[in-house]
Amino acid sequence: MADLPVPRPGPGQVRVRVEACGLNPSDYQRAAYGIPEWTWPAVLGLDVVGVVDAVGEGVAQVGVGQRVAHLGDIRERGGFAEYTLADATVLALVPDGLEPAVAAAVPAAGLTAYQSVVRRLRVAKDDTVLVTGGAGGVGGFAVQFAALAGARVLATEAGHNAEHVRSLGADAVIDFRTEDIAARVRDLTGGRGVDAVVDTVGPDSATANLGLLVHGGGLAAIAGRPDLGVVAPFGIAPSLHEIALGAAYSLGDERARADLSTMLGELLSMAADGRVDPMLSRTVPLEGVAEALVELSGRQVRGKIVYVAA
Missing domain, CATH: 3.90.180.10 (Medium-chain alcohol dehydrogenases, catalytic domain)
Incomplete structure (x- = not known):
């Protein structure tokens, strides 16, 4: 002080x-x-x-x-x-x-989630969306915006926060501490995968979640870019959206x-x-x-x- x-x-x-x-x-x-x-x-x-x-x-x-x-x-x-x-x-x-x-x-977390879900990924009715860290600030807003758009929302979070994340609009909550996220997503989607991912965890998580996207799906990276090298070129053709709101000032x-x-x-x-x-x-x-x-x-x-x- x-x-x-x-x-x-x-x-x-x-x-x-x-x-x-x-x-x-x-x-x-x-x-x-x-x-x-x-x-x-x-x-x-x-x-x-x-x-x-x-x-x-x-x-x-x-x-x-x-x-x-x-x-x-x-x-x-x-x-x-x-x-x-x-x-x-x-x-x-x-x-x-x-x-x-x-x-x-509202500002930082809300704007980050809004730009991810609404502006960049353009989540729409009947999409399936994966949000990592659904009980956090950005994750919680992202769950709400995706649900408001009419999407089916899957979220990762510790088990003790599951009911809270469901109250925000998640249809299913995957406990990242005890469950295999990729396997659970495949199970919940009948093997299809998801249309969009909002990753709030980091580069490793974002890289792993690229493999869950359907053809033409998109990923918003909040905490670090994924390694696009894990995705074969001219295959699922993912779109990557790096969210950097603060750069509106510097760049x-x-x-x-x-x-x-x-x-x-x-x-x-x-x-x-x-x-x-x-x-x-x-x-x-x-x-x-x-x-x-x-x-x-x-x-x-x-x-x-x-x-x-x-």
Whole structure:
């Protein structure tokens, strides 16, 4: 814990008085390894919700006093603080009635799952979808989006979380600790395989799951690319979608950043009207963030933990 000067918004920026900020795996990963672009001392926290406190030159999208949410730039100081700065282009208005803590459970995990299931894989009615890690943030959102699309959803998860994952919309839950995932998927699909995979585990898992795709199927890689070398060329012809939302800041243009706002606005509306459960598991004060990140790094947390300002 430390004191920093209250930041001043530059052109195109707003200052947000933080009300809540979600915890994500990228936070503990960056805490362990850092990134070259950081200015020290660094401040973690990507899933920011709060009230616009001041606006910089040229900002017309929002005004002082409006409650907003955004997915932050990992290179900049984030939301585990009292105040943070944001690019006005990426901001989404938080619907009336949606609690800040609930809204802060949405950005990183929700956007990642939304881009995977809706934008890239284009999951549709009667598709069969495999989601790994169905009780996690991204996995839980992916299960919900696939179910909303009318797909049959298979999910992997530890047995004690099976009922929770089913409550999100999974038709079957495979216990990755006790069952052979590939064999179980083949059994559940009559040997056919799946139309789409959302892999939240890592490169090895994604590589193994390529072999479960039907001809023309697609895989969204959240935590690392699969090895396409395991798939014969001009065979099942899989499509691979690497999800890297944060690169909208470092490599994207203004259109890419504005799309973060568009997608997040859609997701917050879905959360506000009950179509999507943001899966808020609990809240912590600022002093409890470090301990909660250590817990999150154990990969056993169900849903989302959110920091809430005093």
